[in-house]
Amino acid sequence: MSPIPQPLIVLAILLALAPALPGIAARTRALLTGRRGPPVLQLYRDLARLMRKGAVFSTTTSWVFRAAPAVVLASTVLAALLVPLDGRAPVAGFAGDLIAFAALLALGRFALVLAGLDTGSSFEGMGASRELAVSLFAEPALLAAFVTLALATGHLSLAGLLGAPLAGAWGHAAASIAMVGVCLFVVLLAEASRGPVDDPATHLELTMIHEVTILDHSGPDLGVLLYAGALRFALFAALVLTVVIPRARLDPAAAAAILVVGLAGIAVLVGIVESVMARLRLVHIPQLLVGAAALAALGGMLLLR
Amino acid sequence: MTAFALALGLWAGGGFAAWLLGERRAAGLVGLVGALAGGVAAAAAALPVLAAAPGRVWRADWSVPYGALSLRLDPLAAAFLLPVAVVGALCAVYGAGYLARSHHPRGSGASFALFDLLLASMALVVTASNLVLFLSAWEFMTLASFGLVVTDHEDAAVRQAGFRYLVAAHLATAALIALFILLAAGRGTWDMGTPGALGATAPAGLMLALLLFGFGTKAGIAPFHVWLPDAHAAAPAHVSALMSGVMVTMGLYGFARFVPLLGDATALPAVALIGLGALSACGGVAMALVQRDVKRVLAWSTVENSGLVTLAMGVGLLGQATGQPLVAALGWTAALLHVWNHALMKALLFQGVGAFAQGLGDRDLERWGGLMRRWPLTGALVLVGAAAIAALPGLNGFASEWLMVRALLEGGLALHRSARVVMLLGVGAIAFTAPLAVACFARLTGIGLLGTPRAPESDPGRPPGLAMAVPMVALAALCVGAAWFPVEPARWLSTAVSSLAPASGFGEAVEALRPLGPLAIAVGVSVAFLLVVRALAMRGRARRKAPTWGCGYAHPSASIQYTAASLAEPIGRVLAPALRPRVERTVPSTLWPAFGAWGYEMPDLVLDGVVRPAYAALSGLLSRFRGLQEPRVTTYVRYVALALLGLLALLFLPIGRRP
Numbered sequence: 001m002s003p004i005p006q007p008l009i010v011l012a013i014l015l016a017l018a019p020a021l022p023g024i025a026a027r028t029r030a031l032l033t034g035r036r037g038p039p040v041l042q043l044y045r046d047l048a049r050l051m052r053k054g055a056v057f058s059t060t061t062s063w064v065f066r067a068a069p070a071v072v073l074a075s076t077v078l079a080a081l082l083v084p085l086d087g088r089a090p091v092a093g094f095a096g097d098l099i100a101f102a103a104l105l106a107l108g109r110f111a112l113v114l115a116g117l118d119t120g121s122s123f124e125g126m127g128a129s130r131e132l133a134v135s136l137f138a139e140p141a142l143l144a145a146f147v148t149l150a151l152a153t154g155h156l157s158l159a160g161l162l163g164a165p166l167a168g169a170w171g172h173a174a175a176s177i178a179m180v181g182v183c184l185f186v187v188l189l190a191e192a193s194r195g196p197v198d199d200p201a202t203h204l205e206l207t208m209i210h211e212v213t214i215l216d217h218s219g220p221d222l223g224v225l226l227y228a229g230a231l232r233f234a235l236f237a238a239l240v241l242t243v244v245i246p247r248a249r250l251d252p253a254a255a256a257a258i259l260v261v262g263l264a265g266i267a268v269l270v271g272i273v274e275s276v277m278a279r280l281r282l283v284h285i286p287q288l289l290v291g292a293a294a295l296a297a298l299g300g301m302l303l304l305r
Numbered sequence: 306m307t308a309f310a311l312a313l314g315l316w317a318g319g320g321f322a323a324w325l326l327g328e329r330r331a332a333g334l335v336g337l338v339g340a341l342a343g344g345v346a347a348a349a350a351a352l353p354v355l356a357a358a359p360g361r362v363w364r365a366d367w368s369v370p371y372g373a374l375s376l377r378l379d380p381l382a383a384a385f386l387l388p389v390a391v392v393g394a395l396c397a398v399y400g401a402g403y404l405a406r407s408h409h410p411r412g413s414g415a416s417f418a419l420f421d422l423l424l425a426s427m428a429l430v431v432t433a434s435n436l437v438l439f440l441s442a443w444e445f446m447t448l449a450s451f452g453l454v455v456t457d458h459e460d461a462a463v464r465q466a467g468f469r470y471l472v473a474a475h476l477a478t479a480a481l482i483a484l485f486i487l488l489a490a491g492r493g494t495w496d497m498g499t500p501g502a503l504g505a506t507a508p509a510g511l512m513l514a515l516l517l518f519g520f521g522t523k524a525g526i527a528p529f530h531v532w533l534p535d536a537h538a539a540a541p542a543h544v545s546a547l548m549s550g551v552m553v554t555m556g557l558y559g560f561a562r563f564v565p566l567l568g569d570a571t572a573l574p575a576v577a578l579i580g581l582g583a584l585s586a587c588g589g590v591a592m593a594l595v596q597r598d599v600k601r602v603l604a605w606s607t608v609e610n611s612g613l614v615t616l617a618m619g620v621g622l623l624g625q626a627t628g629q630p631l632v633a634a635l636g637w638t639a640a641l642l643h644v645w646n647h648a649l650m651k652a653l654l655f656q657g658v659g660a661f662a663q664g665l666g667d668r669d670l671e672r673w674g675g676l677m678r679r680w681p682l683t684g685a686l687v688l689v690g691a692a693a694i695a696a697l698p699g700l701n702g703f704a705s706e707w708l709m710v711r712a713l714l715e716g717g718l719a720l721h722r723s724a725r726v727v728m729l730l731g732v733g734a735i736a737f738t739a740p741l742a743v744a745c746f747a748r749l750t751g752i753g754l755l756g757t758p759r760a761p762e763s764d765p766g767r768p769p770g771l772a773m774a775v776p777m778v779a780l781a782a783l784c785v786g787a788a789w790f791p792v793e794p795a796r797w798l799s800t801a802v803s804s805l806a807p808a809s810g811f812g813e814a815v816e817a818l819r820p821l822g823p824l825a826i827a828v829g830v831s832v833a834f835l836l837v838v839r840a841l842a843m844r845g846r847a848r849r850k851a852p853t854w855g856c857g858y859a860h861p862s863a864s865i866q867y868t869a870a871s872l873a874e875p876i877g878r879v880l881a882p883a884l885r886p887r888v889e890r891t892v893p894s895t896l897w898p899a900f901g902a903w904g905y906e907m908p909d910l911v912l913d914g915v916v917r918p919a920y921a922a923l924s925g926l927l928s929r930f931r932g933l934q935e936p937r938v939t940t941y942v943r944y945v946a947l948a949l950l951g952l953l954a955l956l957f958l959p960i961g962r963r964p
Binding site: 059063075107129143150223229 | 306360363364440591674675677678681686692695696697698699703705710711714717718725726732733736737739740741743744746748751752755756757819821822824827830831832834835836839842843845846848849850851852853854855856860861863865866867871873874875876878881
């Protein structure tokens with residue numbers, strides 16, 4: 001056994017691997033559409049370059065614009081502390097931390113939206129508006145998934161929802177948990193700004209959501225925001241993975257190995273979804289997310305008696 | 306009790322002296338000193354009671370029929386008295402600065418007289434132990450706040466808002482009078498403190514309906530909220546802050562005090578409170594999201610938060626009715642904690658936003674913008690309040706809303722059958738309000754304070770002075786403190802909660818809050834850490850200033866920014882089936898279009914759909930009797946004679962006479 005606790009090791013793995021996931025998804029999409037695509041590790045290179053650069057600030061912005069990347073990154077990392085990434089134990093947790101998880105992500109979104117509006121650009125206002133509209137459905141869907149898991153496991157902490165009790169609950173509530181897995185995958189697509197909700201590869205500002213909200217950030221600030229976005233992708237991928245493959249009874253090394261392979265697998269899956277589906281019209285995004293929330297709620301209803 | 310009597314005396318004396326001094330310069334000062342000293346005395350009276358001293362009772366005879374000057378300062382009263390004292394004092398200080406900057410700085414004597422009277426009457430409402438005394442204090446509270454709402458009575462809209470408030474408040478008081486008569490008849494006493502069960506003849510459903518209407522109107526619960534958005538927008542900022550932060554909690558106090566007196570052991574009152582609370586929370590925040598008037602945004606958010614407290618009270622009652630002490634303790638703790646937290650953050654928001662509105666002379670969100678760089682301190686304080694009320698971790702609003710969801714989830718796991726479904730639906734309601742609240746306050750601060758000024762000529766002038774800044778800083782500090790140490794306020798509430806719910810669940814309910822302190826501190830510390838790292842890393846690097854990237858558009862102007870309406874439009878469109886917006890559009894049609902327009906208005910469904918038609922029908926009905934009026938005295942003498950004859954006839958006819 002290493003002296004470093006296992007939850008910290010898997011957290012370090014997640015933090016280190018996060019920038020690879022968008023690359024894997026992009027490479028998958030490129031291969032499926034007959035192109036070569038950018039290298040898988042492209043985002044690492046972008047981050048390294050951005051972190052060395054200076055920055056340009058808009059004359060209309062205030063301190064809110066400069067502080068926002070720190071809030072976004074801090075809230076995402078704190079949310080990652082609450083999740084049992086290897087399906088065994090989180091770094092920190094308490095009964096009811098599932099609400100704190102959702103609220104921390106909301107804090108990051110609040111900062112992002114304010115930074116967008118601080119530039120005074122109508123494009124970033126548009127992105128902010130869409131971020132808020134998507135969250136109106138993504139957050140209830142996330143909570144519906146958590147509540148169904150709570151009903152299945154009888155616990156109110158993420159350590160219970162996704163840890164050992166979940167492995168036991170697969171025995172009597174398999175259908176409900178599978179529905180939660182599907183719901184969380186859809187929430188992943190929305191929260192990580194992936195297709196068919198958002199299109200990370202688009203070049204037209206009018207069709208973007210996340211990319212256009214951070215249009216004016218540059219240099220290290222942009223690097224932090226890109227990294228936080230990748231981390232959010234990895235975090236939700238770990239969430240989906242843990243629901244689908246409970247690992248509480250595996251030994252730590254195997255659980256961590258499944259995390260690494262699973263994250264890559266989910267990134268491939270996201271790439272496949274993006275290749276076979278066009279981006280949805282914005283008015284249809286609520287339908288997708290409401291459908292996901294309804295599926296998770298249905299899973300919960302199966303458990304009521 | 307001495308400290309409390311002193312507080313009442315200071316408030317009443319300060320107010321009376323301010324009134325006597327009238328337009329003199331000293332009037333405002335005397336009124337302010339009265340409000341401050343009264344607040345200190347009232348806090349000194351409330352804190353020992355909260356710290357587990359037994360409740361105090363004081364009683365004197367009163368010549369009013371059924372009345373007695375009977376006061377009781379028990380933990381529940383103290384829990385509601387403390388915000389009156391603290392927020393009242395801070396609003397008074399702010400008010401002194403605010404009135405000095407307003408366009409008619411004279412006449413602050415009358416304003417402070419009413420302000421101090423309002424504080425004294427609210428303190429009496431929460432301590433009155435006799436039903437007649439309670440009603441008297443309640444009426445004083447209504448009249449004092451009405452006088453404060455119509456401060457700017459030159460404006461017709463203000464007069465109309467004030468009048469609507471007066472009518473709504475008195476309809477509610479009528480319901481309370483009916484309720485109290487039934488209550489006194491059923492219990493056989495007009496004293497609230499005397500333990501006594503209701504007789505079996507008391508109509509439980511009717512009494513519950515009267516209670517919900519009577520107190521719900523003051524609390525601003527939907528669908529009885531129709532007076533609130535107008536009145537809170539029309540009042541001066543410090544009055545709005547006190548009304549929204551503290552006065553609405555008098556209605557919530559009524560729920561907490563009188564629902565147990567109904568003695569209804571079924572789940573009906575609990576489910577009614579949960580249902581109304583959920584309706585109010587969802588409807589309030591949805592309407593807040595689409596308002597143009599900045600103060601109406603805050604007023605509708607009060608409808609939301611009153612709804613959240615009501616919902617939590619219902620959870621507490623349902624936990625009690627179903628024999629779940631932990632759920633009951635969690636629900637009541639969440640409700641009372643949110644009363645405190647909301648008083649702090651709503652007062653902060655109304656003060657900060659009110660200062661900007663006063664500086665600009667404009668409450669239209671579409672004409673704000675770029676204010677963060679003009680008044681950085683006030684802007685940052687408004688941002689703190691907005692993040693707090695949007696229930697974001699790191700600030701106090703999150704602690705109490707988290708506790709609400711915790712209570713609902715705990716109930717969802719522990720209860721059975723329909724009670725369980727009610728709890729899970731409650732989780733759904735809060736899950737729906739949370740992202741809407743984030744969107745609403747991102748819109749208020751993002752559109753209102755950030756970007757470039759949308760009306761180029763607008764200028765807020767010089768920033769607020771110390772008198773306005775100090776209360777806001779204090780409120781913001783309390784918001785942060787209550788978030789970093791959430792267990793402390795919850796522990797202060799322990800005596801009040803244990804008077805409402807079985808004591809066995811309480812320790813666990815307070816312990817449940819413990820992890821939120823480190824979480825809030827972690828948010829603050831990690832953000833500060835990253836900002837320091839960023840500042841160090843950016844040292845010596847190239848930093849350039851440039852215009853916002855316009856995607857190739859070479860002539861940006863303030864008017865091409867995203868507007869408040871467009872920011873909320875995607876959400877408003879989704880909610881349209883429920884909110885029924887009025888959309889007016891003129892589509893340019895010809896080859897050389899001359900004119901095109903698109904207008905969008907969100908009506909208050911209860912006001913326009915129920916209240917206005919009802920009043921129109923009533924006035925139509927009553928106008929039919931206009932023929933009876935004649936401008937001659939003899940006609941009325943004839944009416945009087947006829948009425949007397951009719952009464953005389955009643956004496957001789959066997960109608961209605963007891964056998």
